[in-house]
Every structure is written in C-alpha cells, then in structure tokens.
Amino acid sequence: MSEPGKIGTACRTAAALLALIVLAGCWDRQELNDRALWLATGIDDAGEGNIKVSGQIVIPLNVQAPSSAGSGGKGDPYMVVSQTGTNLGDILQDIQSKLPREVFFGQRRVIFLGEELAKKGLSGILDFTTRLAEASFRTDMYIMKGATANDALQMRGTLEFVSVFSALKKHEQSGGRGETTYLDFLIAAHRDGIVPTLPAAQLFVSDDMKPANYFEITGVAVLDDDLKLAGYLNVDEDRDLLWLLNKLSRIILTVDLEGGNASARFVNLRSSIKPSRNKDGSWHFEITLRGDGSLVENNTGLSVEKKGELEKLERAFEKEAANRMAGTIRKAQETFGLDVFGFGVVVHRRHPREWPALKDRWNEEFRRATFNVRADLNLKRPGLTGKSII
C-alpha cells in the first residue's frame, strides 16, 4: 500500500468526521446553574381572548440543604411565575424576561388547565406545547374543576416536597393513566371515533387532611370534537372508562349479597369489544370485561372454600362490574352523546370500508347504539381465612 494513498484516505476520513461533528449540531450546551427547571405548566383563561400561563420552577438552593450550597434560606423548593398574554410563545418571552435563567421545559411533568379555559376550548393552546422540541410527551394533564391552574400550582402542604409531584404520583397510584395522559390526549384529539378525555381534579380545603388545601382526582372531563369541555364523569365512571380503554391497572369492587357485603380487588384488567349491526342498522357492541381478583373483605356468610359459594361470589362481582359499565356507557350516551370509549375506533378497525361514511356522524351512531356488557372475573386469591371468622 502506497503512503500517499493512505494519507489521502486518512485526510478524507478526517474531513468527513469533522463535517459530521459540525453539521449535526447539538450545540445547545447549557449549564444546570443557568437553567430554570420548569416542572409544571398551568394555563388559565384571562378573559378578552387572553390566556394566563403559570409555571412552577425549581429553586435548587432550597431543594435540600447540602453542605456545599451554603446557607440557603429554607423556603419552598419551588416558585410560581405567571404572565398574561395572547398566546404561549408571546407569554414565554415575557416570563423569560422575569427570570435570570433560561427556562428548560424538558422536565415538565404536569399540565394543569383551568376550567374556564377548557370551556372555551383547548385547540388554541396545544400547538405550542406539542411543537416545542425539548418538552416531553411524558406529561400528566388535569382539568381543574372549579379552580384555576394557577391555584393548582400554588397548592402546598402535600406529601411531596414539590407539590406538583403529588398530582403525578396520585394519578399513578390511583391505577389510571399517569404519565401517558398527555400523549393519550393528543392521540385521541387527532383520531376519529373517539373524543378525548382528561382527568379532572379539584382542590379542597377540609379537615380530612390538615394542610391548607389538597388535591384530589374527582373524575374525568369529557371534551367534545372542538376540544371544549362537555362535562364530567365521576371517579367510578372514570374507572369504567379506563377499564374499557384497557388502561386501568386495578379496581376494588364491592357487592351486597345475602344480607352482607364483600369487596375484592381486581388486577390484570382487560376488556374486549365486538361490534355488530342490529336489524335497524344501528350498531351493537358486545363488551367483555376480564380480571383476576383477590378477596379483600367478605361479610356475606358465604364460604370461599366451597366451590359453589365462591362462584356465587364471583357471579355477584361480575354482575356488579357489568351493571356499572352499562350505567357509565348509558350516561355517556344520554348526557354527552360523545363516544369517550372509542367504540368508533373499534368499528373503524373492524369495518374499514364502512368507516368513511360513518366518520362524520359517529356520535349520532353512538347515541343509537346498543350494548351488552358481560364480565368474566376470577377470584383467584380468597385470602387467609375461609368463611368470615366472626
């Protein structure tokens, strides 16, 4: 191998590598000391076509008291900034001018939306949050029922040291959607055959929990096709909705039976939907709910050691689950007339040729549709005792 040839190759390779480095970018170097970690966004309606954006930002000096940080005043580890303006891009520039550090959205974990804003429609605010490259889709999202998003960011006295984490953790712990909320919402908002829903939460001041105010997930907000708030479903209905969407991880069902009552905790929850046509042309859906349960409480006098009596219990739970689900579907049909469950998605998948004709009037079809709910639940773990010992 001749030397010049080798050198030429080496030069060409080096040049290519250099171009690779320069062209690929990735120049967004920013020290942590120069970033303001933005943990949560709150968006409210400010009237006159304006919106108010609030943000919860970490104050690193107050996060812990490491000996290195010196004598930081022990305040809250976060602060809330807010600004009113016409759109998010405009507002963020104003917020940025209030802060000495560059706002960093990469760790935004929660978005709160005020109820007033939700009533006017969310379509105006979504573009910015989705267009921003550094913002994560792993974000929880709430509509604050009867409160503003700013109030939610101001809440204090939660178990978590940064208050918005309590919202996120509560959501995950309740067996719901958690961090995929934002992504699910975006998918539903851009899809035919399902209307998007968002968890709804309220702030309470009560003696149930001592701190000034606390945050509770109180159901789910139903949005119509224009992303305007249509109404709310309560917590139980929210669980049914999530079960049907295959997003629920656990549920506790309680039944009254033989003069007593029994509760069981079900996991491995799944559902299947089978569409068919009725004679009058309306749609019919066969829904099957499945799950494995462990008995939590049994005050019925039935002995779970006997197969027949255990099955009796199971039947009772299945009936309860099916009735609940039917009621929730009926409520969605009658109160909102909006397909929050995504039956349209199932129809689209099963009958792709018929779908284009159905697409635009699907919510009417949903209102006319009939349902049959069947549950198939197994009580796998009866617990330590057989018949109630008392």
Add this chain to the structure above:
Amino acid sequence: MTRNARFRKKRKTAGQKAPVILPGPAPDRPLSDDLDENERLIRDAFRHCADLVVRRLVLGDNTEMLIVYLEGMVEGKALDDNVLKPLLFESPQTFRHVGDLIEKKAVAVSSLKTVNGLTEFIDGILAANAGFLVSGVREGLIAGLTGYQTRSVEEPLTEAGIRGPRDGFTESIRINTTMLRRRIRSTRLKFEPVTFGELTRTDCLLAYIEGLAPDSLLREVRRRLGQIRLEGVLESQYIQEWLEDHPLSPFPQVQDTERPDTVAASLLEGKAAVLVDNTPFALIMPYTLWAGLQAREDYYDRFLFADFLRFVRFTFIFISFLLPSLYVALTTYHPKLLPTNLLMSIAAAREAVPFPALIEALLMELVFEALREAGVRMPRAVGSAVNIVGALVIGQSAVQAGIVSAPMVIVVAATGIASFLIPRQALSASVRLIRFLLLFLAGFLGLYGIAIGVIALTIHLVNLQSFGVPYLYPVAPLVPKGLKDLLIRTPSPRLYRLKRAGSGTDGPESRTPGPEGSRQQTTSGKDAGQP
C-alpha cells in the same frame, strides 16, 4: 511492514544525553600464551574499572595462574573453597591445557567453559563468572561462580491476588526461569536465548512450549526480536515497543506480568513469552483485549463466583471510561434524560459551583490522577499526609467551599475505583487516557460526541492486531465457540474439553498469525494459518 518500521525509531538508553559512539564489533583476538600479555590486554580492556580483581598465583616452577573476576559478582567463598584451596594446598602441578585444571582437580566447579578468544573471555567475566588463565596455555577457563545479590522471591506488588501462588518474578532471569520450569516440567518448554543492548548486553529468553505455540507466531516473534537495535535494555518495556504491531495505539498489544503463573498459563495456551534480565516483568504475546480483562483469579476461584466478578468487572470498565463523560453530557446537554428528582438533587448540589461541568470534571479527574501518581511516587513515610490531603482537602473541603459539587466527587471516585478493577495496569492506563478524550467530546458535543468517540474507539480496536491476532478476537471476528471463556468462564472440565477441541478463546491454534506476520485475519479459529 512499512507501517511498523516507520514507528520504530531508535530508542536511547534512559538518562543518556548523547548517543554513545560504539566501537564496532572488534574481531575476537585469540588469547596469547604469554600470561603477561594476556593480563595487559585484560587490564587495558578494564581500565578505570575499580571493581576488577586480577589475582596472580604461582603454582610451581614455571606455572603461573591468573584469576580474573569482578568484585561482588563472584561468590568469594566458593572461589576460595573450590579453587584457591585445592590449587594452593595440593602439590605443585603443571598445566599444559586448561582441561588440566579440571582433570587435576584444581577447579571444583560444575559450570565450566573453555574459551579461546579474548573478547569471549572478557564477556564471561562481565557475566559474573571467574576467569582463569594459565601461563603457556592459549585457552582460558570461565567458571560459573556467580555470587551477586538478588532480591528474594516475593509477592508482586502490582498484581495482588487473594487466591493462587504468591511468588513473583525477580530481577534475576535465572531465578525466573526456575519458576517457570518448576511449573512446566517438560522438555517441550523451551528458552531461546537472545541478547539485547549493545552496551547493556541484557539477557533475554524467548519462552514457549514446543508444539503448542504455533510456528508462525514464533517465526514472527523471532523476526521482530531480530529487528531490535538498542544500546540499552533496562526494562522489558524497551523491547515491548519494538514488538508491538501498532506502537502508537493507546492500547497495549503485548501483555506484561510479574506473575510466573500467569506466564505459565499463557505458555500453556500456546502463547510466547519474553523474559528480560534485570526486570521482573515478562512479556506475553499475542495479547487481546479480553486477555487484559481477565484476572488470574477467574481461574482460581469457583466458577460461579469468578463469573460474578467478571460481570462486575465488565460493568465497571464501562463506568471507568464513560461515567464522567456521561455525567457531563447529561447535565449540560440532556437534562431531559435524567429523572426529575435526580436532576433536582444535582442542580441543588451544583448551585454554588462556579465552573462549567466540563471544567469541573477535568479538574477533578486531573486531581485524581495526580493523587494516584503521588501515591506511587511518594516516600512511604509521608503516605498518610498525601492521603489526608487527598481525602480531606480535595474531597470534603472542595465540596464545602462550593468549588466542586458532591455528585462530581462521587462520579470521579466511582470512576477511580472502576479503573482499579481492570486487572492489567497497562490496559487500565489506556482506559484512563480514553476517558479524557471522551470527556472532551462530551463537553463539546454531548451524547452525540460520546457516540462518535465510542464508534471511533470501536473502529480502532477492531483494526488492532497483536501478532496477527485481531485485538477483539473472538468477538470480532466472531467465533462463537471462543465466547465460552469470554464473558463467563465455563466450568473447568467443559472448558478443558473445548480447549482440546482447539476452539477455546485462548486455544493455541486460534492465535495463529498469518504467514510471515502478514495482517491476515484468522477468521476461522481452528485451522487458520496452519498449512
């Protein structure tokens, strides 16, 4: 071979300012039968050498005898008991031939050599022997009465271990060969002598097991040894650079060890070793990256635990060269990738730090390397002082003063510990160098830079060869059977069967370099390179 020749610059002896002009190899002039003439020539050759001892004995009528040796190099008592006493207390004798010295029981020494030339005679004396000349005889006698001081066999400090033999090589090559011979009692264990250094005349031995080490490997080693031109060889590293395929690579391609059991194991795997006098470090070739990551305890411990340790080691090797750069890249370019709580803790700790993360990391890494070097160089007596300064001042005070952040200290400490997990010091040094390179890439380009660095590193490693064996063998080129002793060590009986089948990681045949050291790759482990 042009590639190697380019790098093979002539190496100067350490500490020497100007190259010494060497006298050309003088034709060996024969010894004279005139004792005075011989003495004059020897004294002339050794002029200004205060350690030369020339003793003249009168052994009878016309017979005189000259005993020549270097003071301290010869065992005085043996010389007195075995040579002088028999000569002086026996009746006067005459010697017409140096053989008479032995026949007439004048020199009772087992190792004897008759020489004719003056240079040969002088060489014998320089090699710690006693020389005898008799008047009227044109021959000299060299008697092996070596008696210089050697260090006793001790456990090597650089390669500590828990289980396994504790002996380590010494500076004396003769003692070292006994350690190997005791382990491999076979005539197939060969020691081929080579001498290096035009001035130092350092004895070196090429050790291998006949029939196990492939001929092509031995040919190549001999050829490269033959190319070496050095004035002095004080340590095996001097010749190591001549032996390596790619001397400019940060990665060592020849393994060095102080452990006779490591050398013996390598010989049994069909590798070759070069022992160098005056240093306890032997060279083993060929070398692969995986050999560098295997500790001898991998074979001395029970295999489950050994595999666990191997897993820990492999994990920490990645930490060793990636952790500081990952830390810098993640905190300055991609804080999105860290869990929120962790990021908040890091942000809190970094709050008061005045430096960018890259500078902070470089600072701490440099300080760590300095502490490590100080630990090697410092006199033992002040060791605790350095430790206190290192641990308290740099660790604790720097964090308290807000000069560096606590997470950075943790990162540097973890990296430091990880670098000690690499069993071979030379490889550990390469990893430490590469860590700095990656740190810069991470500081300027983030994770993208790390990716570029790792890809470049992989390309380099794949291209490296050691005596024709690819550096990453048997991973690249992939030889599935060779993997049985790579990430995990298969239990011994199975490993034995595999090696017998000629397909183990270190199977002798698999190491075969191409003919005449060509850069052919041995893709099929079993019979590549074998005619």
